[in-house]
Amino acid sequence: MNRRNFLKKTATISAGAAILPFLKYMPAQAAANSDTLVVVIGNGINSLDLHRKGTNRPSYQVTVNLYDRLVRFGVKTLPDGSMSYDSTKIEPEIAESWTISEDGKALTFNIRKDAKFWDGTPVTARDVKWSLDRAVSLGGFPSVQMKAGSMTKPEQFVVVDDMTFRIDLPKPSKLTLPDLAVPIPFIINSKAAMAHATKDDPWATEYLHTTPAGSGPYKLERWDSGQQFIYVRNDDWTMGELPAIKRVIVREVPSASTRRALTERGDADFYMDVSPKDAKEFKAEGKVNVFGAPLENSMHTLGLNVKIKPFDDVRVRKAIAYAMPYQDILDGAAYGRGVPMFGGKETEPSTITWPQPFPYDTNLNKARALLAEAGLKDGFETTLTLNLGLADWQEPAALLIQESLGKIGIKVTLDKIPGASWRTAALVEKRLAMYLENFGGWLNYPDYYFFWNYKEGHLFNSMNYRNEEIEKLVDDTLFMDVNDPMYPVNVKRMLAIAMDEVPRIPLYQPYLDAAMQKNVTGYVTWFHRQLDVTTMKKS
C-alpha cells in the first residue's frame, strides 16, 4: 500500500476528525493536493532570524519566504528552459518607487500604501529604518554584507516621513541597490518586535529567533526543530503576484539516499540542492524533472597559497593549471553539471562576462616544461586540503587532481578536514598550501568577486595573493557604475591579470539543481542557494 492509496482510504476516516475540536493530524488530502508542496532538504534550519549569530545557511530560506525587502531581483528564463534570478533587473517590493539623487549619494524610497504586516498594521519608514539599523548593528555576517553596499551606520538610514525612507551614502555605489535585494535587509514589524525587546536585547533577537514578524508572502505555521517547518500562504500579500502554493511542508531528511527514494516514490514533491550525481541519474531515469541554472558569480576552484613555496613561482602555478584534468573533473566530480572554465581562447579577455573560461587546458607536456623552467624538473611534494562538508564534489575532484599531478612528478597528499576547521585554516589563518574551494558572490559583478578573492587580506583571498595593480583596479572599480566607459576596461584588465598569474585555478562553474515531480514547475536558481516558494507551481 503506498501513501496515495493509504490517503484515499483514510480520507473518509479523517473527514470525521475534522469536526473534532482540534485536529490531531492534518487533513489527509494535504499531500495529494495541488496547493501543498512537500519539500525535502538535507540540513535543517536553526533560526527564524537571519541577523542572529550562528544562523545557518538553510535558515536563509525562512527570511526569503517570510519577509519582504525594499526591492527584489527579477527572474529570467535561460535558453535551456531553467530559470534564474536576474541580477540586472531590480523590481519594487515594499518600495513602490525610488529616486537616486544627482550626486548619487542619497537613495529615496517611497513605501507602498498597501504594504501590511501579517498583523494588519501598515509598513512604515520607521519599520524599514529599525530593520536596517538592526542589520548594521548586530554585527557578524549581516553587517559585513550591508557594508558591501556601503551601509555601515544607523545614521545613514533616515525616516523622511511615514511613507518615505532615505539612505545616505558616503559615496555613490552601484552595489547599494542590489545589496538591498539580498536576504539580509529584510523588513521586520518593529512594533511587534520592540514589544519583546529588553535592555540586554534591544533588537529582540530572542523573540525573532523563534517568532517571525514580517509582511512576506508566507507565514510560518509551525517549526519542529530538527524535523520540519511549514509555511502557509499570506493571502493578504499584495507586493507581487499571489503565490500558487498555499502550504509548504519542508521536511529535514539528512540522508541523501532517503531523499532520493522519497522523491522517486513520489512522496516528496521537491528535493532541494540535489548532488550532481543524483541529478544526472534522475535525468537519465526520467521519472522526475531536474532543473537548475549555473550559479552566477561562482566557481569551484583550486587555490594555491603564494606564500608557500613553490607556489610563489608563477611558472609552478601555470604548470599546475596545465596539469588539471579539467574534463575528468567535470565528468567525475560535477557529473556534467558544470560550465567549463577551461580551454579559453583569449589571454586578454575581450568581454567582461564573468565567470569566463581561463586560457588553460590539460597539457601535461607544457606543464612539465614549465616545472623544468622553474627548476623543479623532478617535481615536489605538497598537500591538497579539502572540506569534508563539501565532499560530494571535492573528494572526487581531489583524487583526480592527485592522480594528474602525479604524472608531472608532483606528489600530493590529501588532507580532509571538517567544515569548521577548514574555514579556520583556509580563510582565517590562510595556511593551506593547496585547497579546493567554492566562493560565490551574492552581488553579481566581477569586481565584487575580485574584491573578496584577490585583494590582500580579504577573507576569501586564502591564497595570500597581492598584486599592486589589482589592489588599485578593485578600489577604482568597485563603486564605479557599469555604464562608466572605464568599467569594462578595468574589469578586463583584472581578468587578464588573474588569468596570467593564476593564484586560483577555476575548475568549473557549478549548477544548483533541484529535482521535482513532473507536475511541479517554477523553480528559480537564486544566488542565496535557497528555495523561494513564491514562484513555485503544482498542477
Next chain:
Amino acid sequence: MGNKLTRIGRRLLQAVPSVFGIIVISFVLTRALPGDPAVYFAGIMADEESIAQVRRALGLDRGWFEQFGIYVMNLAQGDMGMSLSTGRPVLEELLSRLPASLELTLIGLSFAVLTAVPLGILAATRPGSWVDHLCRVLVTAGVSLPTFFTGLFLIYIFYYLLGWAPSPLGRLDFLYIPPPHVTGFYTLDSLIAGDFETFRASVVQLILPTVTLGLFAMAPIARMTRASMLNALGSDYVRTARANGLSRHVVLITYALRNAVLPVLTTLGMVFSFLLGSNVLVEKVFSWPGIGSFALEALVASDYAAVQGFVLSMAMLFVVVNLAIDVLHTIIDPRVGMDD
C-alpha cells in the same frame, strides 16, 4: 531490604566522582577540538572584526578556567547553555531528542532480546543443528553489516520496491502532528492521549529502524546467550538436576537459564549504552530526530555547549543503566538471594 538500599545508595555515591570527571574531560576535550567555533558561527562572509564580536559574544575570549567556572555554575542551576548549531537551549534540545533515541533504542533492544535470547537457547540446546547454524549466520551478518547498509537495504526493499513501509520521514509522517508531550515517547504519548491513529502511525514508522537496530544488537546477545547456556548446561548442578529426574523444562529454565542470564544481562547493559550512541547512522538514514545526529552535527560545528551536554547526558545515562543492571543482578542472582 535496607541492606540493598544502602548498597544502591553507595553505588549512587560512587557515580559522583565519575560524573565530575566527565564534566572536566568533556569540557577540555571539546576545547581541544580542531576548528574555531567563532569563525564557524560568524558565517561565510564574516571578517576578522565580526569574528572577534562573535568570540566575545560566546565568551570564548576568556580564559579556560573562567569559562569552566561559568560552565559549572550554570550547570548547577540546570542551565546547559545554548546550542549554537540549532539555536535552542541544549537542555531543551536533549529533552526533545533523547526520548526519540531512547524510544528507538529500547524497542530495538527489546526486539533484539526477544529474538536473540530464544535463538541462543535453542542453539545451545541443539549444538550443530540447523538452529545453531542459523544463529551463527545471523550473528555474523549482524556484526558484519553496517547499520546504514541494513537500513538503506530495508528502505530499498520495503519502501522503494514493495511500498509496504511508510516513507522514512522520522518519527511521524508529515500528516500527523506529534501527540501532547508526556513521556516524549510518541507511542506512549499517543496512547495516553487516546489517539490510536497517531499511535498506529508512530508504530509503523518504528518498524524498519527497529529491525535495523535490532539486527545489529542481536549478535552480541545471541552469542552471549548461547555461550553461557552451553556453559550452564555442561555444569555440575545441571547434571545433578537431570540426574534427579527433573523435567527438561525445569532444568532448562530454572537451573540453566537463571544462571546463564547474568552475563547476558551485563552484555545487555553494554549493548544498550553502545546502541544509544552509535545509532546515529540509523537516525540519519531514517531522518530520526535523535540525539546521535544532534551530537554529530554539534561535533562538526565545534558547538561546545551541545557536545558537552551530549557527553554529560550520555554519561549520566550510562551510570543509570549500569546501576539498574546491578540492581537487576542482585534480584536475579540466586547466590545474592541466599545472602539476604
